[in-house]
Amino acid sequence: MDNEEVKLLLVKYITGEATVQELEQVKQWISAHPENEQYFAQLYETWHNMLYLQPAVVNKDNAFNKLSADIEPKQPSRYARLITWGKAAAAIALLTAVTATLYTRYSKNVESVRQIAANPGAIKKIVLSDGTQVWLNAGSKLNYTADFGKTTRTVYLEGEAFFDIAPGKKTVPFIVNTKNYTIRDIGTKFNLKAYATDPFFETTVVKGEVSVEGNIDNNVHEMSRIYVKPRQVLRIYYHPKKESYSYTAPDTKNLNEIQVSEIDSAKLDRYDGWKENLLVFDGTTLSDIAKVLERRYNVTINMTDAELSSIRYSGSFKNIPSIEKVLAIIKANTAINYSVSGNTVNITRNNNND
Structure with missing residues (x-):
């Protein structure tokens, strides 16, 4: 395969237009050399990041500049081995060609x-x-x-x-x-x-x-x-x-x-119990718990004492409708006080429990 064939195959594969036979050709090219695999992974990741990160905002000039910068080889000598049949110049030429081809498809795809x-x-x-x-x-x-x-x-x-x-x-x-x-x-x-x-x-x-x-x-x-x-x-x-x-x-x-x-x-429910309205904390720091509670109850949590963030807590909560009830349970077993004002929660240290 020459560079033009490789360029076309990579673009079709990345944009989801390759046939079964072309998919196999791409896989063979990728497996032919570790550097081919690295290059493909970088190009594939960059394309999808560009496509999905901000679907509502299409800035063609910024998109092209970002795509080009993200896949431009930082060390040309390292990429001399990217393509087994070519030299460094061929590898860079292929990078440029694929970048330009993907760019022409960016606007069409991002709108979908x-x-x-x-x-x-x-x-x-x-x-x-x-x-x-x-x-x-x-x-x-x-x-x-x-x-x-x-x-x-x-x-x-x-x-x-x-x-x-x-x-x-x-x-x-x-x-x-x-x-x-x-x-x-x-x-x-x-x-x-x-x-x-x-x-x-x-x-x-x-x-x-x-x-x-x-x-x-x-x-x-x-x-x-x-x-x-x-x-x-x-x-x-x-x-x-x-x-x-x-x-x-x-x-x-x-x-x-x-x-x-x-x-x-x-203990799997510690990681996937949230989808059943179950919150499980197993020696979790208060700072990590605060992030979970902020998302679950749509609040902002402030902790004035830096040492509070390292306090660890274990417990589970099932279908608790309000953050006040969660905090009340945590307070019963942890040296904290809290106050709730609208969507803002303030947590302070309870020195009486030391």
């Missing part, structure tokens, strides 16, 4: 994006056209294109969702893109947590197996991919930005820690 959102304080269940069931947690958004279920089964998630994936053709895998990672599998059940304001990414597999792909780079996981099996939790932490309290734009180059842990079947 559909979005479903669960408002703060609410949980929403939906059934996609392929039969997949999705529960969206409070403050979450799920985006997908109008041709979902035909040539592609790719969605974009911002927030938290539980997926019960319907069986499908092996040539059309179910893929969930998040800001930093891609989750891939067919016929499985898993919970995925990828809130922009959280300092971590997390997925919990209930049934089946998923692969998590992206900028994963440490001594344990060398291939930018981690497989998560039933009753396992993968959590990837980000380094917090020192100049800002916000985690709205985690940098995948600054990964802090990657954890894969086994969990008992009896």
Whole structure:
């Protein structure tokens, strides 16, 4: 295959227009060299991030500039091995050609994006056209294109969702893109947590197996991919930005820690119980509990004492209608006081319980 053939195949694959035979050709090209796989993963992730992040705002110039910048090789010498039949110049030429071709399709595709959102304080269940069931947690958004279920089964998630994936053709895998990672599998059940304001990414597999792909780079996981099996939790932490309290734009180059842990079947509800209005905390810090409660009850929680955030609490709540009742239960077992004014909650230390 020459560069033009590769360019056309990659574009058709990424935009969901490839035939079965073309899908096989792309897979063979990807598997021919590790650098081919890295390049494809980067290009694929960039395309879907561009397509789904802001479906209501189409700025062609910004889209082209961002797409070009995101896939431009930082070290040309490293990418000299991207294409087994070419040199560095050929690799860069292919990058430029694919970028330009994808750009011409960007406006057309972005206009077809559909979005479903669960408002703060609410949980929403939906059934996609392929039969997949999705529960969206409070403050979450799920985006997908109008041709979902035909040539592609790719969605974009911002927030938290539980997926019960319907069986499908092996040539059309179910893929969930998040800001930093891609989750891939067919016929499985898993919970995925990828809130922009959280300092971590997390997925919990209930049934089946998923692969998590992206900028994963440490001594344990060398291939930018981690497989998560039933009753396992993968959590990837980000380094917090020192100049800002916000985690709205985690940098995948600054990964802090990657954890894969086994969990008992009896404790799975800690990760997916939310879809049944069950909140489970197992030695969870008060700062993490506050984030969950803010989304569930659509409130803002302030803690004036910095030491409060490290207090740990264990307990479960089923169908509790108001945050006051949740806080009253926590207060009975923890050294805190609280006050509620409208949608604002203030939590302070109760020194009398020390």
